[in-house]
Amino acid sequence: MKGAGGAEATPVPPSEGRRIAPVLGRPRPDSRASARTGWLRRVAGRVAAVATLVERLGYTADARLLIITCENLGCAHATNVGAYDVLRAGVGTSASLMVPCPWAREAAAAYRGEDVGVNLTLNAPFERYRWGPITLAPSLLDGDGGFPRTANDLWDHADTDEVRRECRAQIERAILWGFDVNHLGTQLDALNARPEFFDVYLELATEFELPLRLQSGDSEPAYGFPFRRRAAEHGVLSPDRVLRPRTAEVLEQALAEIEPGVTELVVNPAIETPELRAAYPGWNDWASQHELLVDAASIPKLLERTGVTRIGYRALRDAQTASRA
Amino acid sequence: MKGAGGAEATPVPPSEGRRIAPVLGRPRPDSRASARTGWLRRVAGRVAAVATLVERLGYTADARLLIITCENLGCAHATNVGAYDVLRAGVGTSASLMVPCPWAREAAAAYRGEDVGVNLTLNAPFERYRWGPITLAPSLLDGDGGFPRTANDLWDHADTDEVRRECRAQIERAILWGFDVNHLGTQLDALNARPEFFDVYLELATEFELPLRLQSGDSEPAYGFPFRRRAAEHGVLSPDRVLRPRTAEVLEQALAEIEPGVTELVVNPAIETPELRAAYPGWNDWASQHELLVDAASIPKLLERTGVTRIGYRALRDAQTASRA
Structure with a gap:
């Protein structure tokens, strides 16, 4: 490594x-x-x-930089359309791929060089729409042959060697599919919230020389271990803070109040389909976020007015790699 | 056994x-x-x-009995709605569940005691929408972590012990989910077309005392081994012949020309959704079949006029079990 x-x-x-x-x-x-x-x-x-991170990215210390990350790429057809719509409208600046999901290959087939990372996936949270590991990982299965639905269930019986192997396979498969992978994320916070799983997360970021999606620093006390300091010690970069607006209204407000530093705004755009409605009770929030975010005229104008510069994870990866050269 | x-x-x-x-x-x-x-x-x-089978089912030798089997239950949300629509309209008489598919749990949640069997699934034929085994079965994986797309690919490297274990797990899971499983089928003919895989198919039918969905007897010469005779030797029942109309037009014609004996008419009802369109190029045939088959007025009338009696697989299972008593 x-x-x-x-x-x-x-x-x-x-x-x-x-x-x-x-x-x-x-x-x-x-x-x-x-x-x-x-x-x-x-x-x-x-x-x-x-x-500071903004300075390493070539901006002055008071710059307001924003990554708008579309989650759930690969999860469903509805989220694939949603994520690529928002990226191609020029509003979203990154997307996080869920490799083991049923529609990941469609995401790969539709890829045209967008800013994409891998959202390491060890859970299948929906009750009626399921998926499982891509490696032989008995400790990552629930009783129904797929991933467990919750992070707690995962933590209860996941073997960290199997976690490492499964996560590495997800990254390698995304690369094999042609994605220019530029960050790692963790679905349901599974790899961020527990020290023994965070070790795997950090190890993979170091091995593949990729930035990590991490929780904001102010959440460290609640987590009980200094995950941001540990990432920094290993030269692994991460946005300064992360916002996860659920509704379109909160999302719109968040866009208007971006602070100095590098902010990651996590969004969940999806088109409304019968499958999405059947899979996820909160589908309406995702569809509303999509409607808001494909409006390529107003959001860039709003961000320009408030002095916010949008960047992708490629910028972070390049800065992280440069520091090792 | x-x-x-x-x-x-x-x-x-x-x-x-x-x-x-x-x-x-x-x-x-x-x-x-x-x-x-x-x-x-x-x-x-x-x-x-x-x-003859019709006689064992309590009908005279010239009776025309028809099982209308909805395939792809569990495969997608679109096919779940399609299959249950057609069963509940009173036109379809059975459905075949694909346990490892992403939407199988929705099919289980929506089950209300309908006539259902397990379509043993060892392939994931769609290019952009994928699933894989529910057991640890390295020989049943393609390079992408799911089932192979074609039966030929499966036959090339599937270990029959892993096939048996995976298939048994699929049957047991369906039973665990509450399905009153009353037949076994084989997706893409994988377990019917090769003698070494047919052994597994027949063994499971014997073990679970279930009828098998088999190809029509006139296809035996092309298959090169007497699968129907072997099933009969083991006391395993199967409809006398199977019809697989692709388009709604051919399906309608098939309904009008049912011959004496027990005919299985395999249908693929699905509602039209963005996911189905993205997954399967032939989606239009499935949607057209659905439209035709939910017409609860005309089809029962047509079948009545031509003297056709609809039955489910439960009748076959009961006859098979009775002969062992």
């Missing part, structure tokens, strides 16, 4: 990373950082790794 | 079975059969097993 120890070799306590002035930006009035100027010059190449 | 040798113990060459007059019916003017009257009385209990 490449690059697993980049940040570990840097003699800076990880907790102080954010307090050190970026070399390429304007020095901050931070006395501790100023006192270390000589040291800073010596490790200049590495210090870029602790600049 | 019960009753695997019923017919074998009877000293009648299987090929002559149909020429022997049924004990409970009117004797036919057949000199060979008349000459054996004394012998016939001695084995009367067993001879019932070689009466």
